[in-house]
Amino acid sequence: MLSAQERAHIAQVWDLxxxxxxxxxxxxxxxxxxxxxxxxxxxxxxxxCPDEVLLLNHGxxxxxxxxxxxxxxxxxxxALSPLADLHAHxxxxxxxxxxxxxxxxxVVLASHLQDEFTVEMQAAWDKFLTGxxxxxxxxxx
Amino acid sequence: xxxxSGDEKNAVHGLWSKVKVDEVGGEALGRLLVVYPWTRRxxxxxxDLSTADAVMNNPKxxxxxxxxxxxxxxxLSHLDNLKxxxxxxxxxxxxxxxxxxxxxxxxGNVLVVVLAxxxxxxxxxxxxxxxxxxxxxxxxALAHRYH
Numbered sequence: 622m623l624s625a626q627e628r629a630h631i632a633q634v635w636d637l638x639x640x641x642x643x644x645x646x647x648x649x650x651x652x653x654x655x656x657x658x659x660x661x662x663x664x665x666x667x668x669x670c671p672d673e674v675l676l677l678n679h680g681x682x683x684x685x686x687x688x689x690x691x692x693x694x695x696x697x698x699x700a701l702s703p704l705a706d707l708h709a710h711x712x713x714x715x716x717x718x719x720x721x722x723x724x725x726x727x728v729v730l731a732s733h734l735q736d737e738f739t740v741e742m743q744a745a746w747d748k749f750l751t752g753x754x755x756x757x758x759x760x761x762x
Numbered sequence: 763x764x765x766x767s768g769d770e771k772n773a774v775h776g777l778w779s780k781v782k783v784d785e786v787g788g789e790a791l792g793r794l795l796v797v798y799p800w801t802r803r804x805x806x807x808x809x810d811l812s813t814a815d816a817v818m819n820n821p822k823x824x825x826x827x828x829x830x831x832x833x834x835x836x837x838l839s840h841l842d843n844l845k846x847x848x849x850x851x852x853x854x855x856x857x858x859x860x861x862x863x864x865x866x867x868x869x870g871n872v873l874v875v876v877l878a879x880x881x882x883x884x885x886x887x888x889x890x891x892x893x894x895x896x897x898x899x900x901x902x903a904l905a906h907r908y909h
Contacts, residue, residue, distance in 0.1 A: 648887075651887045652887045652890055655887035655888055655890065655891040656887070656890055656891045656894045724871050724874070724875075725890075727871075727875045727878075728874060728875055728878040728885070728890055729878075731875045731876070731878035731879040732878040732879070732881070732882050732883065732885050733882070734879075735879055735880070735882050736879075738879050740792065740793050740796045740797070740814050740817075740818060741796075741814050743793060743796075743797055743875065744796050744797045744814070747797050747798075
């Protein structure tokens with residue numbers, strides 16, 4: 622349950638990311654792999670030393686999905702249902718990995734937004750991203 | 763023990779020398795209490811923690827945050843013996859304060875986000891990786907004497 626203020630913070634931050642999904646997503650993945658190397662096991666298709674193009678492509682895809690979530694914040698389950706199916710039946714990413722990705726997401730936000738990254742934004746995005754992770758892992762069993 | 767290369771140690775210390783420990787401490791503790799409101803359970807004597815503003819401006823939060831971060835800084839000077847450095851504090855957090863060690867991990871993560879906020883691009887993925895190893899090491903050391 623997101624309050625009106627939390628939704629405002631989510632939209633505000635998204636406005637700063639929109640249009641930059643690829644570089645944002647690429648940096649997110651770079652950080653994920655640098656900090657939590659075990660997560661690379663889920664991205665074998667990106668190769669051992671993922672090149673910039675692959676990271677940008679995959680990063681864009683992930684951030685575009687976040688964009689879908691932003692636009693359907695009231696109905697995440699329906700909007701993310703195909704992605705939830707994908708994660709449950711094909712990708713099967715262990716649920717403990719989602720908080721790792723969320724941590725890296727917060728670090729990207731913080732390092733880019735700096736003074737603009739208020740505590741309220743951090744709180745709203747942590748709640749929002751955790752909500753996405755819940756939906757994506759809900760069909761696992 | 764933390765597994766940091768020589769370069770990583772230099773990078774960690776290099777960044778730390780630029781950190782305003784008192785400010786960053788208060789901010790990290792404040793953000794923990796706002797982003798993960800259940801952590802307020804340990805700070806009922808701190809007064810008004812009812813809103814984000816109240817938390818971030820609370821003088822007891824700032825003072826305690828500063829204390830915590832100064833202690834963290836001590837750890838940075840003893841990266842090869844974190845368990846020894848934090849032995850007494852570990853006992854205190856278990857026996858007197860009854861703090862679930864999960865909270866050390868949460869605070870460590872918030873600290874990393876605060877460092878990213880202050881240092882921007884300078885807080886590269888490799889520097890983040892080094893700091894995440896350090897905060898994980900400190901959290902483990904603080905949990906080490908739990909029973």
